[in-house]
Structures are given as C-alpha cells and as structure tokens.
Amino acid sequence: MHIHNYPSKLLENAVDEFAKLPGIGRKTALRLVLHLLKQPTNEVESFSDALKELKQNVKYCKECMNISDTEICSICANPRRDSSLLCIVENIKDVMSLESTNQYNGLYFVLGGLINPMNGIGPADLNIEGLINKIAQGSVKEVIMALSATMEGDTTIFYLYKKIKNFDIEITAIARGVAIGDDLEYTDEITLGRALLNRTKLEASFAT
C-alpha cells in the first residue's frame, strides 16, 4: 500500500531517515518508527545517542584498519596472537566471522572493500598502501587472502598478489570450500573454518 499522508512532519522525517537504510522500505520504516515512539523517552535517546557516539568516536586500528575503541585494536595488541600471519579481509564483518570460527590466531588487515570497476571502486579506494607498509615492516611471514569467491574477490587477490609477490613471504588464499559466487558473509562458520585450514599457496596458479 502506498502511504503518503503522514499526519506529522516529524514522523515523516524519522520515516525518511529509516527508509534510507539498505533493505528498509517505507512501510517497514514506519513500523520501526512507531515502535520507537511507543518506547520510553530514555530508550529512544539511548538509540539515538548510540549511533551518534559511534560515528563521532569510532576509531580504526592503526595496524589493521579494523574498528576499534583504542588506537591499536585488541587483536593487534594481543601478544599471544601470531604476528607472522596476516589475513587480508574485505571488511569488519569478515574479521568477526573469521574470529567466530576459532580457527585462526594470526592478525588481520581490513582492505575496506574489493576492486570493483563496475561500481567505480579501484585499488586507490582500498587500504593497499597501509597493507604494503605493514608487510614491509618484516614480521609478516604469510599473507592469507580471505576474500569472497566472487569476480571482485578474484580481481582483488590477483592485484594484491602482483603488488606483494616480491616480498619474502608466503602468499596463500583460503580454500574454495566457499561455493563460487557466494559472499563471504553468508558462509557458515564450519565451511569458513575448513576453508581457512585448507588455504593454498598462490604461486603455483599465478606463476608467469
């Protein structure tokens, strides 16, 4: 049903804001706003404040570019993590997914996206310089590419491989237990854990 007769401009504004979110239509937005309106004022304020505070105070770890409340995130700052292993991921959610497999004790590096010429995302839009600086420091012995098994993931892996192949490191990729075409974030943790354990060297397939 098409709904446009908002009885209040304040209501319409709040619905407009919710409807900007991905996957939220105007009907769902209205339902969510009317739900919030029924909650006590302090609950609505805590919702509102949580978003504002996140945006205002969010930090990104200087080492791995993951979201962090501190300069260096808790993974990078943990001396029991193996700093010779560096797992390259697209985004923060992928770090959380891989952590939840309990199969990995190394460090991460968050690229912030994948190369996607169709959407105008090129290498310059990703944290590739930070990645190369990180590898150049010398403690990393193996780089694990944990990117989605999509064309964008493959393109990014190939680009990164060419950029870092001259470092004295092993370059691997998580095993393609992940079905081709599937996004990493929708993969279950068993498959993801196995794919991490079965990671393969890239040299063989890319050697020219």
Added chain:
Amino acid sequence: MHIHNYPSKLLENAVDEFAKLPGIGRKTALRLVLHLLKQPTNEVESFSDALKELKQNVKYCKECMNISDTEICSICANPRRDSSLLCIVENIKDVMSLESTNQYNGLYFVLGGLINPMNGIGPADLNIEGLINKIAQGSVKEVIMALSATMEGDTTIFYLYKKIKNFDIEITAIARGVAIGDDLEYTDEITLGRALLNRTKLEASFAT
C-alpha cells in the same frame, strides 16, 4: 552465523539498539550500523536527531489522538471534513491507510490499541474515555468501526458498541471484505476502500 566478537564497544552498543527493534536480528542490525558508519557524519546525525526530535516534540491531536505537529491535527482542523462522521481506528497507520483510499471525508478517532486480554491490554489502556467525550459533544451522527477483522478487533467493537449504543448515533462497521484473520495494515487500498463504502449497521447483529 553467531557473531559475538565485536571489535568495538561503541559498535556493539549501536548494534544492540538496532537489534531491539521488531523484526531486526543481530546480523541485520550489524549490516545497518556498518552502512550508517560509512555515511557522512551529518547524515548519521540527521538520522539520530530525527528520532530524538520526534520523540521529544511529538504531539497527539486533542480531538482524535492522531500524531500531529499541532494541538489539533490537520484532519480535525479541516472545515471541509464531515464532522458528523467519526471513524474509529486502532492506530496512526490505519488513519494513513484509510486516507490513502480517498474514500472517506469524515473525522477519525485513534484508540491506541485493541482489547487483547492475552497481552494484558484492557479497555483502560485505550483512549475510550476520550472517544465517549467526543461523541457526547453531539456533532457526531455516525460512528464507523474500522478495526482489524481479528478476535481482538471483534472484542473491541463489541465492547465499544455496548459503551456508545445509547447515544443518538448510527453505529456501523466497515464491511468484512477484509478476509477474516487478516490485519488491517496489510490490506490493499481497493479492498479497504470497498469495505469502507459497504459498511453495515451493527444494530441488527448485536440487538439483544
């Protein structure tokens, strides 16, 4: 996938808040929060402010209890609306739905819920006193019950009928073109418009 390794407390707080909304799970909440995080600061602030301002400044029309930015809402304040017709609805969304049928030129009254003993909602939780005061003013000649065709809707209609049957008014209900068991808010506007036109007198079926 179970995700619990939030890299940031600020992130987790924001996800917690979104996940409190009806129909939003933790994965969706994380996706929405990460989307917001990618937006410019002023967009996140306008999202956050829209909710806070709605909650702080929302008014309810003194005449019909609909949301309004003014003391009297634009429908009640409109001299071209027929003030002899009063349509009783459960909530604000139902006013919007009925307005979008373009079949109704009378006034509304928002009950604020339906009698639902299973959820502990009794007559005292609804705006019934306001409704009776409104009818007692004498300008209303017909009350139209536009409530969901559910047990709660039927219970509420029966309760209200007993409360107002002694006023010198006609009491009608929108036609049950609405399939039994369906919620009003999911009804298409053609069906809803027809149900409104085919409203039936209640006296016959309830007379004892």
